[in-house]
Amino acid sequence: MNKHAIAVIPGDGIGQEVVPEALKVLETAAQIHGGIAFEWTTFPWGCEYYLQHETMMPSDGIETLKSFEQIFLGAVGMPGLVPDHISLGGLLLKIRQELEQSINVRPAKLLCGMKSPLADPQSFDILVVRENSEGEYSDVGGRVHNGPDEMALQTSVFTRKACARVMEYALSVAQRRRRHVTSATKSNGLAHSMPFWDDVFRDVSQAYPDIQTTSMHIDALAALFVMKPHVLDVVVASNLFGDILSDIGGAIMGSIGIAPAANLNVERKYPSMFEPVHGSAPDIAGKGIANPIGQIWTAKMMLDFLGYEDIASVVLYGIEETLVENVKTADLGGSATMTEVTERVIAHMKAAAK
Structure with missing residues (x-):
């Protein structure tokens, strides 16, 4: 026992x-x-x-x-x-x-007996794997000055160790599912953190040749959650992006x-x-x-x-x-x-x- x-x-x-x-x-x-x-x-x-x-x-x-x-x-x-x-x-x-x-x-799966708000959900089954310790939610920054000169700084922190850890987990889980991992990025807008994220994803993926991988900008990926969620398998994302995508996943399931x-x-x-x-x-x-x-x-x-x-x-x-x-x-x-x-x-x- x-x-x-x-x-x-x-x-x-x-x-x-x-x-x-x-x-x-x-x-x-x-x-x-x-x-x-x-x-x-x-x-x-x-x-x-x-x-x-x-x-x-x-x-x-x-x-x-x-x-x-x-x-x-x-x-x-x-x-x-x-x-x-x-x-x-x-x-x-x-x-x-x-x-x-x-x-x-966080899984986003259309359960039997649930009605999705989507017109044609096609029995999607997504697993969102989110980095949970750093990224955009890092507690680095602060507020300075007063009045019209007041300003706020919020610094994202991305380490190779943490990025690789979450990506390795996502890729290993995909081996027991449908063998596809989509990485959420925004390298066309965030000029330092997301190209770094993409580089680490590319490096880590080389150890998983049996897994098909895709990188997709977060805005397009959010739209795909709504338009064609059934094409997604495992999604790996940074702290903020994973937070947003998993909530979309809850919504398309029919209830968070x-x-x-x-x-x-x-x-x-x-x-x-x-x-x-x-x-x-x-x-x-x-x-x-x-x-x-x-x-x-x-x-x-x-x-x-x-x-x-x-x-x-x-x-x-x-x-x-x-x-x-x-x-x-x-x-x-x-x-x-x-x-x-x-x-x-x-x-x-x-x-x-x-």
Whole structure:
């Protein structure tokens, strides 16, 4: 029996509701598999914690998390009460940075039972692999002067090590998919960072002769996500470009509320963190109508990373069968409660295992 110690941070708003639902699914997956077990340790960190302690997590929080195999996160944010830069920087970004979760992975797949806003989506299946530690989101710069002379400087940082790491991951993943990687660039506008990115991509790709590679300017690539997403396989991108493209991916799936994500420490020196893309949605929190699919699909990604691809595929099967029978929460046009959706996912998983 393989036992996995998982740190659980439900966070804020609907995170506190959908995380327990996803844990039910993970427990069901463990029962079906028969050879795994989970040990959950829940931490009450987030905006409510901040309002009581003036910090999003305790000072030894990162050291505490290092003792776990993985981190399962809900949602973070309490608009109007805690400024976004505090809620984001004090928990999510802090964990990503200090646990060296250098790669962000977000699938954009048209699930069975979902209706895309696109007229002809043709069953797209994209994996956006995003550099997660530097690039355009590097904290280098500042503001100087006052009045009409005030100015802001924001410096992007691109290192060969970080660029190569995310590109190698994307190319290796493509070997298990459709063997094509598209690199997002903007070398015709960003005269230093993007030609550097392109050079590294070209160098790294030489070690993967079996993978077809393409470089595409971010504006054209964003349009392709909308016009012909089915032609894309793996997309590798810098921090900002990957952020934008993955949100487009969530939109063309039919709802960003179902989109999952993983923040990976690929070296496995520290735990990775798995979180849905949706926010804390305080307007519907506590009503029992939050969509649990994003959190459940995130659980599927954690199972994949732990090496349990077979049982992870059963989770995705349960999600799709639930959507096909139109058991959906209100945000997807249905009338089911959060718990009803989870119960159907679990029922389909158990039926598939018989």
